[in-house]
Amino acid sequence: MAITLSGDQALPGPPLSSRLTTAQAWGIVLLAPYLLVFLAFVVYPVCYGLWLARAPENYVALYHDPIFARAAINTLIFLVIGINIKMMIALFLSGFFAMQRTWIKWLSVIFILPWAVPSIPTILSVRFMLNPEWGVINHLIFSFTGDDGPNWLNDPTVALSMAIGVHIWKSLPFWTLILITGRLAISHDLFEAAEVDGASWWQKFRFITWPSMQTLYVTCTLLSMIWTLGDFNSVYLLTGGGPADLTHVLATLGIRYLRLDQLSLAMASIVCAMPFVLPLVYFMMKRLSR
Amino acid sequence: MKLPSLREVGTEARLLLIGIPVFLWTMIPIYHMFLFAISPKEDAFSGKLWPDHPTLHNFEIVFKQQHYFLRDFYIQFWNSTVIAVSVGVLTLFIATSAAFAISRLKVPGGRAVLNLALFTYFIPAAFLAVPMYRTMGNYGLLNNHWSLILAMVTIASPYAIWVLKQASDKLPVELDEAAVMDGATTLQIFRLVYLPLMMPSLVAIGTYAVLLAWNEYLYAFLLLSNDREITLPVALGNFLAADDSPWELLMTTGFIYALPPAAVYYAFRRYMVGGLTAGAVKS
Numbered sequence: 001m002a003i004t005l006s007g008d009q010a011l012p013g014p015p016l017s018s019r020l021t022t023a024q025a026w027g028i029v030l031l032a033p034y035l036l037v038f039l040a041f042v043v044y045p046v047c048y049g050l051w052l053a054r055a056p057e058n059y060v061a062l063y064h065d066p067i068f069a070r071a072a073i074n075t076l077i078f079l080v081i082g083i084n085i086k087m088m089i090a091l092f093l094s095g096f097f098a099m100q101r102t103w104i105k106w107l108s109v110i111f112i113l114p115w116a117v118p119s120i121p122t123i124l125s126v127r128f129m130l131n132p133e134w135g136v137i138n139h140l141i142f143s144f145t146g147d148d149g150p151n152w153l154n155d156p157t158v159a160l161s162m163a164i165g166v167h168i169w170k171s172l173p174f175w176t177l178i179l180i181t182g183r184l185a186i187s188h189d190l191f192e193a194a195e196v197d198g199a200s201w202w203q204k205f206r207f208i209t210w211p212s213m214q215t216l217y218v219t220c221t222l223l224s225m226i227w228t229l230g231d232f233n234s235v236y237l238l239t240g241g242g243p244a245d246l247t248h249v250l251a252t253l254g255i256r257y258l259r260l261d262q263l264s265l266a267m268a269s270i271v272c273a274m275p276f277v278l279p280l281v282y283f284m285m286k287r288l289s290r
Numbered sequence: 291m292k293l294p295s296l297r298e299v300g301t302e303a304r305l306l307l308i309g310i311p312v313f314l315w316t317m318i319p320i321y322h323m324f325l326f327a328i329s330p331k332e333d334a335f336s337g338k339l340w341p342d343h344p345t346l347h348n349f350e351i352v353f354k355q356q357h358y359f360l361r362d363f364y365i366q367f368w369n370s371t372v373i374a375v376s377v378g379v380l381t382l383f384i385a386t387s388a389a390f391a392i393s394r395l396k397v398p399g400g401r402a403v404l405n406l407a408l409f410t411y412f413i414p415a416a417f418l419a420v421p422m423y424r425t426m427g428n429y430g431l432l433n434n435h436w437s438l439i440l441a442m443v444t445i446a447s448p449y450a451i452w453v454l455k456q457a458s459d460k461l462p463v464e465l466d467e468a469a470v471m472d473g474a475t476t477l478q479i480f481r482l483v484y485l486p487l488m489m490p491s492l493v494a495i496g497t498y499a500v501l502l503a504w505n506e507y508l509y510a511f512l513l514l515s516n517d518r519e520i521t522l523p524v525a526l527g528n529f530l531a532a533d534d535s536p537w538e539l540l541m542t543t544g545f546i547y548a549l550p551p552a553a554v555y556y557a558f559r560r561y562m563v564g565g566l567t568a569g570a571v572k573s
Contacts, residue, residue, distance in 0.1 A: 022475075022476060023395045023476050024395060024396075024397050024398065026391070026395060026476040026477070027391035027392075027395035027396070027397025027398075027400070028391070028397055030387035030388065030390055030391035030395070030397075031387070031388050031391045031392070031397060031399075031400070031403055033383065033384045033387060033388070034384050034385070034387070034388040034403065034407065034447055034451065035403065037384060037440070037443060037444050037447060038406055038407070038410065038444075040425075040429075040440075041422065041425065041440060041441065041444040042410050042413075042418070042444060044425060045418070045421035045422050045424070045425040046418075046421055048421055048424065048425060048428075049420060049421030049424070052421075052424070093308075093312065096305070096308050096309070096312070099305065101305070103309070104305070104309065107309055107312065107313060109556075109559075110313065110316055110317065111312060111316050112555070112559075113316060113317075113320060113552065114316060114319075114320075116501070116551055116552050116555035116556075117320065117505075117548040117551055117552050118504070118505035118507070118523060118547060118548055118551060119505065119507060120507050120523045120526050120527060120544065120547075121323055121526060121540075121541065121543075121544025121545065121547060121548050122319045122320060122323060122544075122548070123319075124526070124530075124540065124541075124544065125319045125320070125322045125323040125326070125541060125544070126319045126322075128322070128326070128537055128541075129318075129319070129322055134335045134336075134337065135337070136322065136337045136339070138337075139336070139337025140337065169315070169316075169319065173316075226412050226414060227414065227415075229414040229416075229417065230413075230414025230415035230416045230417060230418075231414075231416070232415070232416040232419070232507075232508045233507055233508065236508075237507075237527075250416075250417075251414065251416035251417070252416070254416060254417065254419070254420045255416065255419065255420070255508070255512070258420055258423060258512070263420070263424055266420045267420055267421065270417045270420060273417070277414065277417075280412075281409065281412040281413075284412055285405065285408050285409065285412070288408060288452075289404070289405060289408065
């Protein structure tokens, strides 16, 4: 269609209305706010960050920084050991909380608290409990054994375990809740039939519960891994990365470089995690957008 | 009354064997925080499980701002509130419009936007914080509440869109068609048909965004630094800077700070558990 001019009004090509219904035009207007936020606060920062991290010297510097290697190993321990312990406890507890008892219902209401309350006061509370001189744990150890307790956060292995413990404390309720939903979706008839056949609890779990929940469990584990990579609080608030920067994970290490005004190193350390994160993200997106 | 059989007692005992550790595990850090809040300094540091002289004196110090660290307590509380509410409102606005456009208006490219949102949802928060900090500097927003508000909206929106889109898809399409037959415009459908039906999900998402922003530490700590601009969690973190931190006051302030989210959570629990867990993992 030719461009027609009538008076001083120019119509570029076919009128918009013939290509878009009013509803779709509104749709674009309504999507615009999110797209703007996405462009300004995700696309631009990510591209800018990648640009900052582009120089190979950054990666050489990271390679030579022993703190980086340590943080990478700590992150792996967090993900592989911490997450699996957490998810197994969540799977176990989901069975416990799915029981029909009044007192268990009340307990489940309390159980959710760590997830609902903010991290900082509770993690600092744990930090003080672990204080070697004034903490309640070493006071109890002293009153029972007469010996001084260990300096919990002074040994990197112990300190990292404690950080994993704090992470589990905080996020266990959420995953338990999701796995309860999964359990409650299993048809009750199956269990009744198994009961009639005299199946043990292990057989019921092995042949009914686990097969129905396997997919959900794997999805939850992967999602939890992605989120745990972004968990700054558990480590930073409990150990601050110490002692001697030996308990950093990638999430706190990036921020540490940032605080030291080494932004390109901060970005480079995150870029190094991408080969692990992107497959997880790709897999999760495929799962969720089926 | 029927006496429980031996087997029932055994089952109950075994359940208690799980229930009691779970209760202790959950409550100890929270109880410890509360214990500090009601303890005079000497009791708090002596490792007692209950103070000899429980007192509300710490709360008095906090509320009267009688300590160097607490000079700006009220303004910091107010900052936290304003930021959390703004994040809730903005997230609801952005996510509801987007979910309506994608799910009800079937806008071209809607699927792509949903995937972009999902992608953002999966970027680990601490990883995005690094470039976000620098970007906010480039925008000239550092130490301005808008930086934290916009950052939290960026983080909350993807999940909000995702949950709301799924809830929207469950509404029957006939409702929209009937409204169109009656001559309703798109905006009227949005306002008069869509929003009322989506109310439970909107409450869940609004609460989620408010709690997310209220509880946020990392972004607040990076983006705000001026004592009168920071939020409560950053102020709590700053307590640690001192060599002899007033831990009993830190815990008291922390306890006060943790109360609103706990209260909000319990008030909206019915909406939140269903709405949020449904969206987290579609199984």
